[in-house]
Amino acid sequence: MTRRVAVIGAGASGLVCIKSCLxxxxxxxxxxxxxxxxxxxxxxxxxxxSGGTLCNHLG
Known part of the structure; x- marks a missing residue:
């Protein structure tokens, strides 16, 4: 039986967590x-x- 893991948020950390779980x-x-x-x-x-990072829009 495969164990399920809840990942809260699909930002940078959440996406890395999903990959690690897989x-x-x-x-x-x-x-x-x-x-x-x-x-x-x-x-x-x-x-x-926007597809850019927040840093691109800080002046």
Whole structure:
């Protein structure tokens, strides 16, 4: 029987956690509050979703 692991959030750390679980033969179940993955890697600037990092938009 495969063990399930709850992963909270699909940001950078959550995605690494999911990969690690899969590598160990576990079944990760991710709970993400937004409609997309990436956390702070993906954010909205003026209503448009950006694929860049938050650092790119700090002046």
């Amino acid at each position: 590598d160990e033969g576990l079944e990760p179940v991710c709970f993400e509050s937004s409609d997309d993955i990436g956390g702070l890697w993906r954010f909205k600037v003026g209503g448009a979703t």
